[in-house]
Amino acid sequence: MQAGLEYRHGSGYEPGMTGCAGLDLIGVNHAYDGTPVVRDFTLSVAPGELVCLLGPSGCGKTTVLRLLAGLEPLQQGRIAIAGKVVGEPGRDLPPEARGVGFVFQDMALFPHLDIAGNVGFGLRRLSAGEKRTRVKAMLNRVHLDGFVHAWPHQLSGGQQQRVALARALAPAPRAMLLDEPFSGLDTRLRSAVRDEALHLLKSDKVTTLVVTHDPEEAMFMADRIAVMRDGALEQVGRPAEIYTQPASEFVAEFMGEVNRIDSVVRDGHVATPFGRVQANGHAEGKAVHVLIRPEALKVAGAEQGIVTAPPIGVLPARVLASRLLGRTSWVHVCLNTDPTHRHEGPGGLEEHSHWHVRVPGHFLPAEGSELRISLDPRQVFVFPAPAPT
Ligand SMILES: Nc1ncnc2c1ncn2[C@@H]1O[C@H](COP(=O)(O)OP(=O)(O)OP(=O)(O)O)[C@@H](O)[C@H]1O
Ligand SMILES: [Mg+2]
Incomplete structure (x- = not known):
């Protein structure tokens, strides 16, 4: 074995063991049967x-x-954990x-093991007594104290997921990899288990x-979000950065719904029905997509908290439908109540007269009623329109 590639038997928990490890993927490429699925992938987790x-x-x-x-042989690139190379082509730990x-x-x-057996599975180095103590402590942390001798089939989906988490955390791993760990749960249970997992991982400072x-789950949990598209990283940043300064139209749309209009850059600005907004450096005459988040539209009379910039252009809008979604209300409006109003986009106003507006709290204007809407220009994103194919 190569010198830099060191075997560690560190997954065995020992009392008093602490420490966490950074993860590094450097220039990783991977293909299944010749089809690339991971491309030039470089990411570090501190x-x-x-x-x-x-x-x-x-x-x-x-993938x-x-x-x-280490479940898939590395084809290209390098993987390091705690600064030690653990994967290189042909040399995988x-x-x-x-x-x-x-x-x-x-x-x-494991269906043939009870809950204690499952949680204690990775604790090979401990004595029977130490193992019992550790299992008990882990079950306590996921609020399943009474389940030591239960069998997996006797547990609900959420309880099983918490046991899986306890089992993975029991050997005090230096890092954790979780793949859609809450996906099988209903909305309420999901947020409860997710919240628990987050506190557990953060209090133990587990990488x-x-x-x-x-995207909402990512924003809820992450210190940083790495947005991936077609095998490659599209943007890496803090949740607020990713949401408010998306690097591409793909990221903007993936993170949350947007209203989209076509426009063309003139005098460093793009036209919207609400007035002109800055084109953010896109070249004169360039065809662009203007993306406007539903919460960037401000409704006169609805309580919408802090507006990040003075809103522009107050326009009349007719309510097509409004729905209460819990914390927010979702209002569908039609902007072209005035047929003489036009903006300069190549598509004209007609084709994007249907807009989605998100207002916090209970705000349900009647269908057919008229609202006055303005735009917070700081929540508008401009990206190049893809070249026609
Ligand atoms: N063992 C495999 N053999 C061949 N192709 C595979 C294999 N595993 C995954 N793929 C393909 O590689 C691509 C990436 O799969 P992967 O499971 O990494 O995606 P994912 O982002 O996790 O998707 P999901 O969100 O649906 O779980 C997919 O097109 C998939 O069909
Ligand atoms: Mg997957």
Whole structure:
């Protein structure tokens, strides 16, 4: 074995053991049967940091996690844990030698072991007494104290997921890899289990990479979000950065719904029905997409908290429908109540007269009623329109 490639049997928990490890993927490429699924992938997770790998189904998220865990032979690039190379083409440390815990998408509990047996599974180095103490402590942390001798089939989905988490955390891994760990749960249970997991991981300062395709989940959990598209990273940054300064139209749309209009850059600005906004450096005459978040539209009379900039252009809008979605209300409006009003976009106002507006709280204007709407120009994104094919 090569000198830099050191075997560690660090996944065995010993009392008093602490410490967490950074994760590094450097220039990783991976293909299945000649089809590339991970492309030029470089990402570091700092010790104690929680990074969410976010992207649509099939973009390669699980493959990245499998490569990190050592479940897939590395074809190109390098993988390091705690600064030690654990994977290079032809030289992969086996999963059990990497000191990482994982909870995979389809990971089930061992049906032939009770809950204590499942949680204690990775605690090979402990005496029977130490093992019992550790299992008890872990079950306490996931609020399943009474379940030591229960069997997996006697537990609900959420309880099983918490056991899986306890099992992965019991050996005090230096890093955790979680692949859609809450996906099987209903909305309420999901946020409860997620909240618990987050506190557990953060209080233990465990380095964590979590895969999800849910932007809200990523924003809830992550110190940083890595947005992935077609095998490559599209943007990496803090949640607020990703949401308010998306690097591409793909990221903007993936993070949350947008109203989109076509426009053309003139005098450094683009036209919207509400007036001109800055073109953010796009070249004169360039065809662009203007993306406007539903919460960037401000409704006169609705309480919408702090507006980040003075709103522009107050326009009349007719309510097509309004729905209460819990914390927010969603209002569909039609902007072209005045047929003489036109903006300069190539498509004209007609084709995008239907807009979505998000207002906090209970605000349900009647269908057909008229609202006055303005735009917070700071929540408008301008990206080049893709070249026609
Ligand atoms: N063992 C395999 N053999 C061949 N192709 C595979 C294999 N595993 C995954 N793929 C393909 O690689 C691509 C990436 O798969 P991967 O499971 O990494 O995506 P993902 O982002 O985790 O998707 P999801 O969100 O649906 O779980 C997909 O097109 C998938 O069909
Ligand atoms: Mg997956």
